[in-house]
Amino acid sequence: MTTEPLRYVEPADPGPEIPLLGGDVTEGLVRIDDTVRRPVNDASIRVRGVLDHLASVGFTGAPRFLGVDAVDRDVLTYVPGEVAGRPWPSWVGDEARGLSVARLVRAYDDAAYPLGVPDWAAGARPADPAGCPPPIAGAPTFLAHLDITPENVVFRSGRAAALIDFDLVRPATRVEEVVNLLLWWGAWMPEEDRDPAFRYVDPASRAADLLDAYDLGSADRSRVVEVAHNGADRSWHLMRRNALERGGGWQRMWDAGVGDRILRRGKWLGENAAALNAAIT
Numbered sequence: 483m484t485t486e487p488l489r490y491v492e493p494a495d496p497g498p499e500i501p502l503l504g505g506d507v508t509e510g511l512v513r514i515d516d517t518v519r520r521p522v523n524d525a526s527i528r529v530r531g532v533l534d535h536l537a538s539v540g541f542t543g544a545p546r547f548l549g550v551d552a553v554d555r556d557v558l559t560y561v562p563g564e565v566a567g568r569p570w571p572s573w574v575g576d577e578a579r580g581l582s583v584a585r586l587v588r589a590y591d592d593a594a595y596p597l598g599v600p601d602w603a604a605g606a607r608p609a610d611p612a613g614c615p616p617p618i619a620g621a622p623t624f625l626a627h628l629d630i631t632p633e634n635v636v637f638r639s640g641r642a643a644a645l646i647d648f649d650l651v652r653p654a655t656r657v658e659e660v661v662n663l664l665l666w667w668g669a670w671m672p673e674e675d676r677d678p679a680f681r682y683v684d685p686a687s688r689a690a691d692l693l694d695a696y697d698l699g700s701a702d703r704s705r706v707v708e709v710a711h712n713g714a715d716r717s718w719h720l721m722r723r724n725a726l727e728r729g730g731g732w733q734r735m736w737d738a739g740v741g742d743r744i745l746r747r748g749k750w751l752g753e754n755a756a757a758l759n760a761a762i763t
């Protein structure tokens with residue numbers, strides 16, 4: 483991982499650059515023919531390493547890393563299929579769709595697991611900002627995706643086929659991965675903050691079904707709610723720092739009230755802890 487990344491060799495007659503919209507954060511993202519170009523950033527080392535590992539074990543539910551182009555952009559394969567944009571289509575709340583995401587995340591986690599926490603990824607976590615509660619999830623076991631939003635899942639024939647956008651990959655545990663799954667596909671937030679697509683979803687019973695589809699073990703299940711609560715408390719501090727230090731899309735999300743949403747989620751998790759635990763353990 484310390485060697486220079488592969489140079490991407492352009493085809494003789496490349497097509498036009500088509501801007502890719504819909505993500506919150508990455509500026510300058512474009513599609514050219516069957517490739518996606520992402521400006522190299524501080525996540526690139528981890529993203530390339532994970533994607534190369536996934537390719538080496540034959541995991542097909544992720545883009546491939548093809549190299550770096552002449553203007554310093556990571557070149558990934560374009561994954562064909564359907565991705566939710568904003569506003570989310572109502573199918574984002576469909577149970578069968580959500581369960582297929584849970585199975586895909588399990589397949590990704592299993593494929594990523596043998597890589598463990600390599601040296602080139604272990605140092606990815608800066609010290610917590612002042613006032614941030616320490617993590618309770620335990621020692622990281624693998625490089626989790628941790629950004630399983632509807633915009634980051636490619637569907638084909640109505641089933642989740644691939645994860646994209648590995649910018650937030652970091653050493654974590656299965657429980658932390660599942661907490662992220664429940665946030666985006668299990669409606670684990672107060673009703674007032676739920677997207678209309680999740681209006682009729684019951685967070686307790688949907689969570690039980692998602693964890694069954696992921697096949698989470700019983701010891702891990704008993705930790706999900708407390709890790710979710712701790713994660714909400716921590717993410718308020720971490721998102722705030724990203725907004726202050728990295729600006730751009732992080733600042734826009736913060737200005738749009740993401741911090742207050744996270745505070746409300748923490749409160750909701752506290753109030754509903756007993757019912758959620760009963761449903762999933």
Ligand SMILES: Nc1ncnc2c1ncn2[C@@H]1O[C@H](COP(=O)(O)OP(=O)(O)O)[C@@H](O)[C@H]1O
Pocket residue numbers: 502503504505506507508509511518545558559560561562565633634636646647648649
């Ligand atoms: N490899 C890919 N294959 C197919 N579509 C992609 C790919 N990468 C990005 N996209 C599309 O571009 C959008 C934004 O890309 P993403 O990597 O998620 O950026 P952001 O960091 O802004 O969220 C995605 O929601 C998806 O629609």
Ligand SMILES: [Mg+2]
Pocket residue numbers: 505506633634647
């Ligand atoms: Mg994205």
